[in-house]
Amino acid sequence: MAHAARKQAIRRKAQRRHSHFYERCSHWSFSRHGEAEPIRWHRERWVLAGTALLITLLSGFILPAWASAMRTPTSPMAHTLLPLALPKASPVTTQSPTVEDWQRVQVQPGQTLSDIFASLGLGMSDLQRVMDSAGSATSALHSIRPGQEFDFLLGHDGSLAGIRFDRDQANRAMIRFDGATAKLTLQPRDxxxxxxxxxxxxxxxxxxxxxxxxxxxxxxxxxxxxxxxxxxxxxxxxxxxxxxxxxxxxxxxxxxxxxxxxxxxxxxxxxxxxxxxxxxxxxxxxxxxSEDGRPIQKSFLRIPVDFTRISSQFSAGRMHPILGRMRAHKGVDYAAPTGTPIHAAGDGVIKYRGWMNGYGNFVIIQHSGTISTAYGHMSRYAAGERVGQHVRQGQVIGYVGMTGLATGPHLHYEFRVNGVQRNPQTVTLPKPEPLPAVQLAQFKAQVVRPQLARLKQLDENVKLAKVASGRHSDN
Known part of the structure; x- marks a missing residue:
């Protein structure tokens, strides 16, 4: 009891001595049950917060500086500069490559080489210079075709400085002009x-x-x-x-x-x-x-003209469309537009060329001692054609027309054996001779066997594909 009383006396003495502190902090409370009052920032709190912020900032500056001061200084490395003799640099001049402006011209239907030169402002003298300088490529300039291309290089004054064109399928010819000098070069194509x-x-x-x-x-x-x-x-x-x-x-x-x-x-x-x-x-x-070594090209064309339809068959008797009576028709009429080319059915010599009653403009070609062919109703003959001239199979001998007794443009074609007309569609044409024995053996070994195997394999693949397609469609 005495001890407790003594503690109470000490507490009262402290409260009297520090009464001003207790009065100021009497509203502070840590009780969970009492109503909490908002904290007010008084002078003491502002002083404490400022002191803490100052200490934080000083530690950020003082500690790194102290660490640097405590570090052992390192001695710098010594460098020695030595003179080095360099080669004298020659002046460099940069020159961009010259890009030549070649102008490409494509040949249009009906256009000639002189027309192309004129379209570029070039004259016949320029064309003649090209022809004289073309050398082995001259033939390519004599027979130009639609779609063919020519490249021209023109000078600042419009003069011809160069020309390029295809000499053949695998080579390009280029002619360059330098004053009166011309240089031809051939460039192979890949x-x-x-x-x-x-x-x-x-x-x-x-x-x-x-x-x-x-x-x-x-x-x-x-x-x-x-x-x-x-x-x-x-x-x-x-x-x-x-x-x-x-x-x-x-x-x-x-x-x-x-x-x-x-x-x-x-x-x-x-x-x-x-x-x-x-x-x-x-x-x-x-x-x-063919597989037996005979040429595909037979001695005679079965049909010597591209036609649209057969207007009259070979017949021992038919009603003539103009004469109006029965008359044998000893040939085949192939209807075709006027001007359609007519070709020689086989190699031979022109035996007759002229007007023939009923046939109009008419040509007969003798192919051998026994076989000849005849062509009627032509609108005109091929240029330069004459009796006695040798012609090759497929050569143009005239053009479809309707001269003579004809109601429309067509070719009347006859095949004659010993002067007697035979049906061109059914007559048995002579077979060409096969390759000689040695070449025939090479042909069969090197060509027929490997290619025939490939063709058969392709056919088998197509058949299998059709079967698989049929199964798929059934499913």
């Missing part, structure tokens, strides 16, 4: 052949089937030319006929240039199979041959 394969089935026309198979119109035309001796593509073609072709396309400088040649082909027409293989003979000439 030529590349790329092989393609195609298979088609006829459902409307040969060209439509070829287009679906990815062939160009020009390549389809080459296919028709190969088999035109055996197949009449106007009358003989049937739905379901098929073809398989291996052919080349030609690329120049990496870009497509033109269609190449057929390497091997097979055509099935009305169940009959025809083949053609490209082969280079011992004399260097190239031709197409």
């Amino acid at each position: 030529m590349d052949k790329r092989e393609h394969v195609a298979h088609g089935t006829i459902d409307s026309s040969l060209y439509a089937a070829g287009a679906r198979a990815g062939m160009s119109a020009g390549m389809v035309g080459k296919l028709a030319d190969l088999f035109k001796y055996d197949i009449d593509f106007v009358q003989d073609l049937r739905v379901g006929d098929s073809f398989t072709v291996i052919y080349d396309d030609i690329y120049r400088d990496g870009s497509y240039y033109t269609e190449g040649d057929i390497v091997a082909a097979e055509f099935v027409n009305q169940g009959h199979r025809y083949t053609a293989y490209r082969f280079k003979k011992s004399d260097g000439s190239v031709g197409w041959f």
